[in-house]
Amino acid sequence: MNPTRFAAGHAAHADWRVALARALDALLLDLRAAGGHDHAGRDGLPEYTLGFCYLSDRFAADADEIVAELQRRLPGVHWVGTVGIGVAATGAEHFDEPALALMLAPLPRRAFRVFSGVQPLRADAEDFHPHTALVHADGRTPDLQELLPELAERTASGYLFGGLTASRGRSVQIADGVFDGGGLSGVAFSAEVGVVSRVTQGCQPIGPRRLVSRARDNFVITLDGRGALDCVMEDLGLPPDMALEPVAEALSNTLVGLHPGADAELVAPAAFGADMLVRNIIGLDPRAGVVAIGDEVEQGAWLIFCRRDPAAALADLRRVAREIRDELVDSDRVALGAVYVSCSGRGGPHFGRPAAELELIRDVLGDVALAGFFAGGEIAHSRLYGYTGVLTVFAAPR
Template identity: 40%
Template sequence: MTPFRYAHAAADDWEAALDQVADGLADANGSLGFVYVTDPVNPHLDSVIARLREVTGTEHWVGAVGIGICATGVEYYEQPAIAAMLADLPEDAFRVFQPVVKDAGVLDDTLADWLGPDGKPFIGLVHGDPANPLTEALVSGLAQRTETGFLVGGLASARETARVVADMSGDGGVAGVMFSDAVGIQTNLSQGCSPIGPHHAITESERNVLVRLDNRPALEVFNEDIGEVLARDLSRVGGYIFAGLPIPGSDTGDYLVRNLIGVDTERKLLGIGDLVEQGQDIMFCRRDAATAREDLSRMLSNLKSRLSGPPRGGVYVSCLGRGANLFGDDSEELKQIRDELGDFPLVGFYANGEIFRDRLYGYTGVLTLFT
């Protein structure tokens, strides 16, 4: 199969970066375009879409703004940068949809017109606005409307308005593209953390505050798991130790990583960045470069075993806490993907939350390959 065409560039100003990307795609063919831009290009996103549509003749585009964006073997931050890719897919194999803001049900008529009243798309690639408090429910609702119960993607990241692309720029909701099973897709997720202790049962909690784990004071259990050195100085756990919420029924041991947001040493309480319930499992995990590289390698090996040849193209959505912040400032995360899977067309961005299956994740990398 013919690889997708892609181009990426960074420059001192957004127009120069756009000129380079437009030149790289000028004679390319494709029915669906992916475009990711860094935050300095955000105010000019409509102009970017219009120019790419003009030079390629491709009507349909999806993508997002990111504090950082990426392409094969390279990451771009802070400076004006654009990465774009054209996918040569059957016109009836996908549908782009505008931002869904309140109720995933508004998409039902569009899907029925496309696939018939009993048809469902196979999988969706979506981008969302992190400012919408309904985003998590919208992700779940949209995933339920696919045959596989699967979405991939992430939340846009920007210093002001986090905009997404679905044929035009927008914000406030979740937008993207649904694919039928005529499109060959493989995807997987890499965790950025590794467990440091066993699963514990939450035996008492109040909203996001852990009171008792395994019928013991929560902070006592936490201190045992992290070890004596860290327990003596809890100020050192920030950005290193996290709460992990195992996903019930996951056959790959997936878990949601949530920040620790406070401790009460007198009452031995622990606050985390999510609501929890009595009877739910929890564990603690650490984030470091070595374990992130190991898990990324595991994920890439799993994907490689499912491929019959080089991918035609790919989209990578990684957490803002990864990339240069975790792997190093020489595009090491993207170089690892290239080194282990080959030099195939890839574009993507660094997100304010990653979407995999029907949930929002953090500190993860989601790689989606077109075969």
């Protein structure tokens, strides 16, 4: 007997009631196509137990009512999710408009645990052993960069996937309830739930890799023994006597890729691997020749200046989607559903047409049920990324 796949639905409308009704109709239609009559597991069919709910920030103020209606319509389902600048679905996106995306999963209740500040994830629970976790986090949470590795250590694999809430208003997380601002929440999975996940980068290097020879906090002082500002101007092809204003303008469109110096291998300058962390340049001191970036940087790390590149981003997304597809084929598994978390900077007009990423994923993986959101930062492994996408597929043996 083939495993039962996930079911998904999405809709956009100015009125959350209309959008939710349409999304639920699509969800239940997809559920029946997946082989179920309802979520309750009647007629010997699998029980749909876990729900994913992603809202665009236009619906953030209505999150309590939306979740209450979902719980009323689908009793017994545990719900997780958050808010983004847009939401993602199978072959579609709704960016910067009132919309929501839903997905239901027929997982054994013993195979997952919803967690939040109210119900923390425990590594030592007798009846559940977390293997990996989907995480939603508020970017304003103090010490977030330390909390993610700490949470990853509570899982057997050390692998997290997810993203940061992105909202121009209320910041909301959903974890068997609605929570405002702060902390981490999500759902952990046991080893019984098969997961294949990849990070896709969205930038193109514009210069050689450079060694951080001197740094303090988030200030890059020297690279390869030279002033950091001299190096970035050289990589950008700017004359050394250029006025400050055009230099600042050029740097505002330039990003920094960081790679730990302790790693033996470093990606080639023409491509970024999953270990590359992309950060913004946030300031410069022309007198001292120092460049400030949006994260702490350690002496001995590798650094590459880069720019966002839509063509490179789509090519890399196709690569990781094919890797996931090939891994499923090689292990004789089938995709049941997927979560895609993309940087909010990659949505809408970035690729020149709507839903470019989601159409590509569907082209490679087929009509797999998918839900996700456009985030303020992406989570993979135990790290916080930027300008990336995190594609995670739930899989089971054929």
